[in-house]
Amino acid sequence: MTILQIETATASCSVALAKDGIVVGCKQVNERNIHAEVITLFIDELISTAGVKYTDLDAVAVSCGPGSYTGLRIGVSTAKGLCFALDKPLIAIETLEAMTFGMIGKEEQVTGSNILLCPMIDARRMEVFTAVFNADGERVKETSAEIIDENSFSDLLKDKRLLFFGDGAEKCRAILGGNSNALFFAGFINSAVDLTPRALEKFRNKEFENVGYFEPYYLKDFIAGKSK
Numbered sequence: 001m002t003i004l005q006i007e008t009a010t011a012s013c014s015v016a017l018a019k020d021g022i023v024v025g026c027k028q029v030n031e032r033n034i035h036a037e038v039i040t041l042f043i044d045e046l047i048s049t050a051g052v053k054y055t056d057l058d059a060v061a062v063s064c065g066p067g068s069y070t071g072l073r074i075g076v077s078t079a080k081g082l083c084f085a086l087d088k089p090l091i092a093i094e095t096l097e098a099m100t101f102g103m104i105g106k107e108e109q110v111t112g113s114n115i116l117l118c119p120m121i122d123a124r125r126m127e128v129f130t131a132v133f134n135a136d137g138e139r140v141k142e143t144s145a146e147i148i149d150e151n152s153f154s155d156l157l158k159d160k161r162l163l164f165f166g167d168g169a170e171k172c173r174a175i176l177g178g179n180s181n182a183l184f185f186a187g188f189i190n191s192a193v194d195l196t197p198r199a200l201e202k203f204r205n206k207e208f209e210n211v212g213y214f215e216p217y218y219l220k221d222f223i224a225g226k227s228k
Contacts, residue, residue, distance in 0.1 A: 001058040003199050007192040008035045008075030009067025009095040015042045016192035017050050021200040023193050025050050035074045061091035061199035065217035066129040072216035089208040093198045100133045102194030115161050120168030128168035148172045157181045
C-alpha cells in the first residue's frame with residue numbers, strides 16, 4: 001500500500017511517501033508562512049522522484065491538529081482535494097500523536113516504564129497544545145490547551161520522568177526545567193515521516209474520514225491578530 005502523508009500543523013511544511021510502512025521519500029522545509037507556496041510543488045516532486053503516479057496512491061494521510069490554524073487549513077484542504085480528485089480514502093492523525101511516534105525510537109531516553117512523553121505545540125504566550133503518552137505511544141493525558149506555570153504536570157513529575165519536546169517545549173524550560181524529572185529534547189521538528197506507523201495502522205483497520213465533512217482539529221477558536 002502506498003500512502004501520501006502531509007504535515008503542516010506547525011512551522012514545518014512536510015510531505016512523505018510511504019510504501020507498506022516504509023518511507024521512500026520526503027520533502028520538507030521548516031519556515032513559517034510558505035506552506036501554501038510549496039506544498040503542491042513538494043507533492044509533485046515527491047511523486048515524480050518516487051516513480052509512481054497519483055493514481056497509484058492507496059490513501060492520503062494528514063496531520064489534523066491541533067496546531068497553526070492557517071497551516072492546518074492548508075494541509076487538510078490539500079489532502080481533501082487529492083482524495084476527491086483521486087477517489088482515495090482520507091486518514092487523519094492527531095498531530096501530537098504523530099509527534100510522539102516520531103520521538104519513540106529516535107531518542108535513547110525513551111525507554112522503560114518510568115518515562116512519559118509530552119509533545120508540545122507553541123500556542124500564544126505561555127500556552128501550549130499538549131498531551132502525555134507512555135513509551136509505547138499510549139495516551140496518558142488527553143489533548144488540551146495548557147498555560148504553563150510552576151504547577152504544570154506536578155502530579156506526573158512526582159514519580160515519573162517527562163520528556164518535553166516540540167516547538168512549545170523550549171519556552172517551558174525556564175519554568176519546569178528545575179525539576180530533575182523534567183527532560184527536554186531540543187530541536188524536534190514535525191515531519192510527515194512521523195505519520196507513518198499510525199497511517200499504516202489506520203489504513204489496515206479502514207479508519208477513514210468522511211472527505212466531504214472532515215475539518216481540522218483546531219482545539220481552540222481562531223483569534224485574528226490586530227492589523228498593523
